[in-house]
Amino acid sequence: MTGELSPIDKAKFVAAKRAADFVEDGMRVGLGTGSTAAWLVRCLGEMVRDEGLKFKGVPTSTRTAELAREVGIEVISLDEAKWLDLTIDGADEFDTDLNLIKGGGGALLQEKIVATASDQMVVITDAGKEVETLGAFPLPVEVIPFGWQTTHALIEETLISMDVLGRSATLRMNGDRPYITDEGNHILDLHLQRIGNPRQLALVMNQMPGVVENGLFIDICDTVVIGYGDGRVEVRDINEGTVEHDRLDFVETDNLFTDLTD
Numbered sequence: 001m002t003g004e005l006s007p008i009d010k011a012k013f014v015a016a017k018r019a020a021d022f023v024e025d026g027m028r029v030g031l032g033t034g035s036t037a038a039w040l041v042r043c044l045g046e047m048v049r050d051e052g053l054k055f056k057g058v059p060t061s062t063r064t065a066e067l068a069r070e071v072g073i074e075v076i077s078l079d080e081a082k083w084l085d086l087t088i089d090g091a092d093e094f095d096t097d098l099n100l101i102k103g104g105g106g107a108l109l110q111e112k113i114v115a116t117a118s119d120q121m122v123v124i125t126d127a128g129k130e131v132e133t134l135g136a137f138p139l140p141v142e143v144i145p146f147g148w149q150t151t152h153a154l155i156e157e158t159l160i161s162m163d164v165l166g167r168s169a170t171l172r173m174n175g176d177r178p179y180i181t182d183e184g185n186h187i188l189d190l191h192l193q194r195i196g197n198p199r200q201l202a203l204v205m206n207q208m209p210g211v212v213e214n215g216l217f218i219d220i221c222d223t224v225v226i227g228y229g230d231g232r233v234e235v236r237d238i239n240e241g242t243v244e245h246d247r248l249d250f251v252e253t254d255n256l257f258t259d260l261t262d
């Protein structure tokens, strides 16, 4: 079955599978959104079913909530959990300080709230998302629909005044309609090429009326699990650097993958 997977999908899968081992009995765990996070949810569902793993999951989107319930994970809200031991989520870009761009899948608001409410955030990713400087991936900014065009103009003016490269913002679409987030908002994607000072940009964005949240995750991620298409996995910690190089046995993952997709 893995023969049909692209190298990137294999990389996402092995990263998710390794990160599932971070989840222990009794934990409250934030469950991210996106294709890599979906692998994680499926792996955790297998562990609940086959190994009797007992934990509670707090999903970061309606998509993830549906999948988690489908695979047998006990789902609770963040308000029920109050504080989480761990969040595991994907990312669109990460740099050497483990700062991130997230929101390519449109769930950045819940993702940031959930990750911030966690003792540890683990990002699962393929190696292609590592960058020296954030910004090649368009930065998602969630804005309320009321007056979004005014907010859009304000953002572009601000980017010019900050002398940020790129500077154009486009409204994310879903077919011929604006994309609507789980919170009923729109997303503006900022095409910046290079974000010289992500910390400053994140603060400036969130001060603008109409902006709900931006996709820069600064000082939130503690650990990155990087998967490679040949089954190799690297675990990098914010304090200790690379703490593990491993290779998942594809015979084992082949079986798991087949089980998961049956």
Ligand SMILES: O=C(CO)[C@H](O)[C@H](O)COP(=O)(O)O
Pocket (backbone or CB within 6 Å): 032, 033, 034, 035, 036, 037, 089, 090, 091, 092, 101, 102, 103, 104, 105, 106, 107, 108, 111
């Ligand atoms: O931030 C996200 C969703 O809002 C995702 O984590 C990010 O877009 C990565 O997605 P994928 O795992 O599908 O590559």
